[in-house]
Amino acid sequence: MPLVETLPVRPDTAQWPVWGTVARLVVTDPAVLDEAAGLLRDELAAVEQACSRFRPTSEIRDVCRAGGRPVVVSSLLAELVGAALTAARDTDGAVDPTVGGALCALGYDRDFAELAGRVAGPGVRVFPKPDWRAVRLDGRELTVPQGMLLDLGATAKAVAADRAAARIADSLGTGVLVALGGDIATAGPGPDGGWQVLVQDRPGDPSCTIRLPAGSALATSSTAGRTWGRPGELLHHIVDPATGRPAPTVWQTVSVAAFSCLRANTLSTAAIVRGHGAPRLLAGVPSRLVSPSMRILRTGGWPE
Amino acid sequence: MQRNTGKRKVTLITGALVVASVAATGLIGATAYAASSSSTTTTASESTSSSDTSTSTSDASSPTISSGSSDSSSSQATSGGS
Numbered sequence: 113m114p115l116v117e118t119l120p121v122r123p124d125t126a127q128w129p130v131w132g133t134v135a136r137l138v139v140t141d142p143a144v145l146d147e148a149a150g151l152l153r154d155e156l157a158a159v160e161q162a163c164s165r166f167r168p169t170s171e172i173r174d175v176c177r178a179g180g181r182p183v184v185v186s187s188l189l190a191e192l193v194g195a196a197l198t199a200a201r202d203t204d205g206a207v208d209p210t211v212g213g214a215l216c217a218l219g220y221d222r223d224f225a226e227l228a229g230r231v232a233g234p235g236v237r238v239f240p241k242p243d244w245r246a247v248r249l250d251g252r253e254l255t256v257p258q259g260m261l262l263d264l265g266a267t268a269k270a271v272a273a274d275r276a277a278a279r280i281a282d283s284l285g286t287g288v289l290v291a292l293g294g295d296i297a298t299a300g301p302g303p304d305g306g307w308q309v310l311v312q313d314r315p316g317d318p319s320c321t322i323r324l325p326a327g328s329a330l331a332t333s334s335t336a337g338r339t340w341g342r343p344g345e346l347l348h349h350i351v352d353p354a355t356g357r358p359a360p361t362v363w364q365t366v367s368v369a370a371f372s373c374l375r376a377n378t379l380s381t382a383a384i385v386r387g388h389g390a391p392r393l394l395a396g397v398p399s400r401l402v403s404p405s406m407r408i409l410r411t412g413g414w415p416e
Numbered sequence: 417m418q419r420n421t422g423k424r425k426v427t428l429i430t431g432a433l434v435v436a437s438v439a440a441t442g443l444i445g446a447t448a449y450a451a452s453s454s455s456t457t458t459t460a461s462e463s464t465s466s467s468d469t470s471t472s473t474s475d476a477s478s479p480t481i482s483s484g485s486s487d488s489s490s491s492q493a494t495s496g497g498s
Binding site for chain 2: 115117118119120125133134136138269289291292293294295296308309310311313314321322324325327330331332334335336337365367370371397398412415416
């Protein structure tokens with residue numbers, strides 16, 4: 113079950129469903145809310161058209177159909193792929209955009225809303241082993257090996273939040289918070305005391321509220337948020353590139369604060385994949401890790 | 417005479433091979449022990465991750481966050497798994 117947003121929608125807030133989760137927009141100047149919502153919708157539509165692996169006409173689907181030949185892509189897709197490759201490099205491959213084939217093989221081959229209640233049948237589908245180093249990006253020229261499917265889901269949502277927040281603040285001169293499910297970016301001046309965020313995975317899970325300084329970001333990754341079944345097993349969407357399987361659930365939820373949503377999301381996703389190695393990965397970084405038994409580890413000055 | 421000299425050479429070569437083999441075995445053993453020790457240390461360190469603990473040191477490249485209001489409904493957004 114993806115994020116359930118239960119907070120009230122006030123005059124400074126807009127909210128709507130997107131990408132199987134919730135888009136939420138908060139501005140410090142309510143007079144520009146409608147205009148800000150328009151900018152956010154435009155940004156989300158552009159990102160989806162560039163990199164959705166579920167939309168047959170998306171740009172990235174064209175690249176993956178090119179049979180391994182280089183393709184000149186839009187500057188937006190180049191930015192999104194570049195961000196994904198940076199995340200892979202920074203995490204020694206723990207966050208790898210080439211797990212698209214592995215996700216399809218696990219049954220996550222359509223929009224998550226269409227997976228609900230569907231049982232993925234057994235079958236054999238062969239995809240290249242994930243390896244981000246096989247992808248070439250030279251300026252706007254992108255080369256993806258034949259048969260490899262890119263999944264930018266781990267980073268594109270974060271980049272979309274960063275881009276939209278910056279664009280809204282720059283264009284409208286307002287402080288803004290953009291939340292796309294667990295991924296939150298802020299830009300411009302914040303409210304007095306900073307942006308207040310409720311950190312909670314599922315209803316009933318332990319929660320806390322924190323204050324984010326203006327210009328900072330927060331991301332939460334979860335093994336409980338997007339799950340689906342197939343005979344005899346429950347699967348989740350964070351794949352360990354080393355195995356092509358959902359990462360072992362050492363942590364149910366990891367939340368990380370950083371100065372960009374991309375960085376926060378990269379670390380929270382990598383922490384899930386790293387499992388027992390997560391505390392070392394996150395040393396000094398404000399983070400909150402919740403085990404399946406709801407025990408909590410805080411690092412980097414995350415408040416009690 | 418030549419036969420005795422040949423025997424000594426064979427003995428010397430065999431001895432050298434035995435010494436080299438023992439040394440290599442020792443090196444492999446030491447390497448394996450080091451790897452094992454390293455693995456053990458890692459496991460011990462990781463075992464603390466399942467406790468309710470916190471660290472207070474934040475690096476300079478990260479924002480400083482603080483506790484929010486106890487009234488969670490006054491929050492502007494929720495960060496949860498999606």
